[in-house]
Amino acid sequence: MSVPSQSQKASLPKSWTVSESLSGGMKLPFIVGLDDSDTPYDVVDALALAPFTTGEQPWARSARVDRLRPGATLLPPGARVLRSVVEESRDSRLAVGEGWTVRSVRWRGGGGEVTVTAVSEQLARGVLEDVLRSSAAETGSDSSVSMGFWYLSGQRGPIRTSRRTATTRWSSIRGNYASAARDSLDKLMAIRRDNVIGRLILLHGPAGTGKTTVLRALANEWRSWCQVDCVLDPEALFADPAYLMEVAIGFDDDGDPDNDSADAGDSDSDSDGAGDSDADGAGDFDAAAGGAVGGGDGGEGDRMGQPAVRRWRLLVIEDCDELIRGDGRGSAGQQLSRLLNLTDGLVGQGREVLVALTTNEDLFRLHPAVVRPGRCLAQIEVGALPHAEAVSWLGSTDGVGSTMTLAELFALRDGRGLPRPTGGDTRHGLYL
Structure with a gap:
């Protein structure tokens, strides 16, 4: 966005200044172009940006959640759902409330993300904290x-x-x-x-x-x-x-x-x-x-x-x-x-x-x-284990050669045996 020059400022109404326009939330034009490569998921993303872009809800907060509680919606209480998209790997929802908008995404593999826009910073923080408090699973002490x-x-x-x-x-x-x-x-x-x-x-x-x-x-x-x-x-x-x-x-x-x-x-x-x-x-x-x-x-x-x-x-x-x-x-x-x-x-x-x-x-x-x-x-x-160490690892000499890789030892331990080498046609250097 360009700032008016001195000559342009002179032609503007006396009550108009750049700082006042920006602080007053001057609305930006919001145009969405869709083609056949876009999906309903993309539409939800675009609609979620609308209140922030226009300045109606100028405060935005986002967070990601590693593990969700069973049945968690990633939506705050009292949310009114406007759009819902279910895909193979994720689902997305757009919901609104008094002075705020929420876009939530849940992944099939676990976890999700949520974005909140609101009319005030305090409201945006509060809505986000409500969502996360009710949706995030307790942090465990796992090794992941x-x-x-x-x-x-x-x-x-x-x-x-x-x-x-x-x-x-x-x-x-x-x-x-x-x-x-x-x-x-x-x-x-x-x-x-x-x-x-x-x-x-x-x-x-x-x-x-x-x-x-x-x-x-x-x-x-x-x-x-x-x-x-x-x-x-x-x-x-x-x-x-x-x-x-x-x-x-x-x-x-x-x-x-x-x-x-x-x-x-x-x-x-x-x-x-x-x-x-x-x-x-x-x-x-x-x-x-x-x-x-x-x-x-x-x-x-x-x-x-x-x-x-x-x-x-x-x-x-x-x-x-x-x-x-x-x-x-x-x-x-x-x-x-x-x-x-x-x-x-x-x-x-x-x-x-x-x-x-x-x-x-x-x-x-x-x-x-x-x-x-x-x-x-x-x-x-990171080499193969020598014979003595391989025998110690496996607890047996059955099938153990002069050296053994870890993969081979696990195969022997699990009773799967070792793969036999195939006699390929040495006249060809590449697979056909």
């Missing part, structure tokens, strides 16, 4: 953590969704790993924000040795100071600079329940556009605290008179063999360069970002720039 998942949408660009992911304590699975790797894994699990040296975590070893399980345990051990985000399409991430910058800048779950300094909920959600659905400044909800917290008001630290502590972020990129091989050339070499720039180059400067890579490649086949001294926070071979 909130993890983000990035992917690039052809229509909407970079998108981050978040969901609760089951994790496990390192102490409960430590015996699943070869003694040669345990000490290094112990040190990795014990790292905290104050002793981070290097930005790259490299886990290499054969398939089935438990590299992904290590990362899940790491998410649990680091939950108080580090947020974990998984990149689902690394080939797109390092091929698209805009996507890479969006992920590098990231989204801070400052109100995550896993953060000891700011307890609040997270959820399974799908966001429109770059970043997470909480990127509009909306906070999350802590059922135990009974209130909305998070970005909308500067985070927990601001409300307590203390500066909020930014959490580190760990970007997880799995099975990136081609990206970090020693023969990376052309476009592959350019993607590798961008990866390294994200860890300790200009792209990563000022952002507390760690990158965890898993690969099935042998260490000697990796690019020397990846494993150079000073770059890796941890460089660990």
